[in-house]
Amino acid sequence: MNPIIRAEILTIGDEILFGQIIDTNTQWIGSELTGIGIRTVRKTSVGDDKKDIIAAFTDAGKRAEVVIVTGGLGPTKDDVTKYAFCEYFGSTLKINEDALTLITAFFAKRGRAMTELNIQQAALPDNCTYVPNQWGTAPGMWFEKDGVVYVSLPGVPYEMKSLMEFEILPRLKQRFVLNVIQHKSVRTIGIGESFLAEKIAAWESALPDHIRLAYLPHFGQVKLRLTGTGDNADVLNTQLLEQVDLVRPIIDEYIFGYDQDELESVIAALLISQQATVGTAESCTGGFVSHRLTSLPGSSAYFQGAVVSYSNELKMNLLGVSGDTLAEHGAVSEQTVKEMAEGARRALGTTYAIATTGIAGPDGGSAEKPVGTVWIACATPTETVTQLLKLANIRSINIEMTSTYALNLLRKAIIKSGQI
Template sequence: MVPIIRAEILTIGDEILFGQITDTNTQWIGSQLTDIGIRPVRKTSVGDNKADILDAFAAASERVDVIIVTGGLGPTRDDITKHTFCEYFGTELEINQEALELITAFFAKRGRAMTELNIQQAALPKNCTYIPNLWGTAPGMWFEKDNVVYVSLPGVPYEMKSLMEFEILPRLKAKFVSNIIQHKSVRTIGIGESFLAETIAPWEDALPAHIKLAYLPHFGQVKLRLTGTGTDQNQLDAELAEQVALLMPYIEEWVFGFDNDELETVIGSLLVQHQATVGTAESCTGGFVANQITNVPGASQYFEGSVVSYSNEVKMNVLGVSPQTLEAYGAVSEQTAREMAEGARTVLNTTFAVSTTGIAGPDGGTAEKPVGTVWIACATPDETFTQLLTLRNNRKINIELTSSYALNLLRKTILKTNLAIKG
């Protein structure tokens, strides 16, 4: 049996722990390792402290075959990764002539003078394999000890990615023979994680041992990720496809896509397919639904515009919501949501229009309509569909959840009126 090669990703830098920058490197590295059959099993972050870094090296070496280290390779005093590697491997720094030449050429090309700190970036632990960095001044390093590979990369994302793609991944593929790791995802919306788990329990219990399931919830959606491990790519693809086919009868009504599908891209494809258009009328979401739709390249083919009707005056004067409706039912009501959607469809001259009106919070709720009370609607040429949402006491989450549910209502409405659009 082909062994499973395990990896740990270690990020170094106080700026990550202090929340001053977002660690996007780990996610990208993890996906690249998986693509070559190496399984990431742990992520560790440590600050700019030598003792903590040494402890992290020692702990990781006991559980994985590959340790990918990012950060701490700059020219300033707080960048201590190279010095820490020297202590860990019992060696010392020396100027690597190949690295020095590359760094010198880097500065010369840009017409900049080198400082002593820049020169010291070419100082590397004697026992490392130098990895040239053609995109910056911090060299990569490769070490091996007790059958564990240690790779040190700069933390700057574009430099790290280039080194990984052109240097590290080919070297790892050449060194290790590993299983294929393949993912297949099913994207659902409108069903909670626990209810989803109960619904598919018979199918999940019957999964073969080499196929694992993960639940990944996010703003009203749950991604079901199947991860298969094997030695034959075609066989693994066929097995994952078979499991998805067995899963679908349990959850088909909640599935909106697969793998990298996003709700807004699925909607865009449906609208293009049927030569239909859409607009939005937004109150509590403040244009967030329109933002999601227009995040898709080519959205101008089907998106006409948006009315952010935050005040009742705009609801009445632009969208044509009746003053009597607002007086009798209030801005947060099924009736107002309905008239907003219908008014937007008329004003924007679209096939469909989506509306949102609610109490995002943290204030403004009442006993009758607490924070998180939201009405959404979707108007078509023939009818209007509405939905009540009872959300949380968190403004940001409420806005994102409302937008997600509004887009899903649009998706379901398009599918319901499929034949009418074709005609």
């Protein structure tokens, strides 16, 4: 296997540190670098301070063979990236005639007059390799020092992406002998990260050195991501699939999909395969379950509708929940959620129906039913299954977690119905 080429991504701008904009560039760049076999080992954000930027250049050059820098290339005084590069590489700014020609044509095409600030965007460190920007006015720059490549790109996402795709990635592939980096993911639900780690400990310990495992938990799910590095894509893909085959029997009951599968898409495929339909009766989730089910194009093939029954009156009038049930057991109870699911299936005329009722918080709980107490149910043609959840006291998390567990209850019910 070839030596691993590492990259660090450096974003520049006070607006990122102040939280005024979301840094989407780093995620995209990291994905693109992985695609050509370069492993991103760190991302760093620095404000518009020349000394801090230079220090970041120095530190990054110690960790990586490729440093991708975005931002700070505009025409105003707060954009200091070019000056930091000049000091770091011992160079001076000089008008690059090719850059000036391209910038002049950019403004002429749009019928706009150039200012002196626009002209100065063509001033580049005299020892950089000019990278033409066909999509904006801030040129890209390529430097090399002590075996490390430094690339400076504009922070505007569509300009940065175009420069990366058509200029930088091809040059990096020519500059370095690169490995292949591939990912395979196993998507699990219904088991916590630590319990999952215990179950697969022996398998994880036996992984070969060139395959690494990461645990990525998210609202009731844990994604196991295998990352392999090698010099042959076909061989590496086979090796990753072999590892998936080895771990599958150990945790099969918790696996709902692989790679890009989402719970919603897996459920959609199951419903379509059965030519079945689903509806929802939601209280504490306020329509979030139905939102997730309808987030996919073509969901009208299997999703019939929803009843968001927050009040007891609507539970009774629209879903047929018994007043006696509500009086004796309360809205947050197994008996109520069961009648909600069955009522929704009846009212909406669906194959399946899922229901949610609970105390999302942050208040409204009691000693008997504290905040985070949630009941979910799934009604099928043959039975109604229920589940009690004991969640946290954070409303947004409780809604997200409830929707995930409710969808998983539906998924399992569909699979069971298909096996009868």
